[in-house]
Amino acid sequence: MVISTSKTATAKRPVKLTRSEKNDDVKRRLFGAAAKMVGRYGYADASVARITDAAGVAQGTFYNHFENRQELLDQLLPVIGQQMVAFIRTRIEQASSELEKEVTRFRAFFDFLKETPEFLRILNEAEVYAPTGYQHHLDNISxxxxxxxxxxxxxxxxxxxxxxxxxxxxxxLMGARGYLSRRYAxxxxxxxxxxxxxxxxxxxxxxxGLFNKADVLG
Known part of the structure; x- marks a missing residue:
C-alpha cells in the first residue's frame, strides 16, 4: 500500500452543505442574532437591519425565510424555549428520584439564564410584542x-x-421561576x-410544603 505524503492528499476538503443545510444555518444565525438584538434593544427596536447585520446576512435573505419581522419575533421565544428544555434535559440524566429531578430542573433553569441572559427580556416583552409566540411557548412548556x-x-x-x-x-412552578428570576438572577x-x-x-x-399539618388540624 502506498501512503501519500503530499499536502493535497492529507488536506481536509471543505464540507459542502446542501441547500437545506444552508437554509437551516441561515435560520439559526437569524434566530441567534434576533435573540441578541431583542436582549439588547427590546422587541420594539430589534429591526430587520440590526438582526441581519448581526447575523451577517443580507436583508433580502431574511425575507427568504420569514414573511416579515413579526413572523420571526413570534417564533423566537418558542425556539429559545426548546433550547432551554434541551439544556435542562441534559442536567437531569443522573437524577435518581423525581424530587431530585425537579430540584435539578430548577437549578438548571438559572444556569440557562447565565448562559442566555437575554432570555428573560425576550420572555417578559413577548406578551406584548409577540403574543402568538408567547402563548405558543407557554403551551409548549406547560x-x-x-x-x-x-x-x-x-x-x-x-x-x-x-x-x-x-x-x-x-x-x-413556572410562575415561581419567573418571579424568582426577576428578583434574584x-x-x-x-x-x-x-x-x-x-x-x-x-x-x-x-x-x-409550607404549613405544618398539625397546626392546620388544630
Missing part, C-alpha cells in the same frame, strides 16, 4: 411539564393530584449569582 408530573405520579413519586390539579401546580449590572437560599427554599417547599 404541556411537557404536566406530562412529566403525570409520569411521576404513576409510581407514586408525586402526590395524589388530579390531571387538572397538576396543570395548576405546573403554572405555580439579575441586578443593576446584569446577570448575577443566585443565592443558595433560593434553591433550598424551593426544595423545602416542593418536598415538605
Amino acid at each position: 404541556t411537557a411539564y404536566v406530562r412529566l408530573l403525570k409520569r411521576a405520579r404513576g409510581p407514586g413519586q408525586v402526590g395524589d393530584y388530579t390531571d387538572e390539579e397538576l396543570e395548576v401546580i405546573v403554572h405555580v 439579575y441586578g443593576e449590572d446584569g446577570p448575577q449569582a443566585v443565592p443558595e437560599h433560593v434553591f433550598s427554599a424551593y426544595e423545602k417547599l416542593i418536598s415538605v
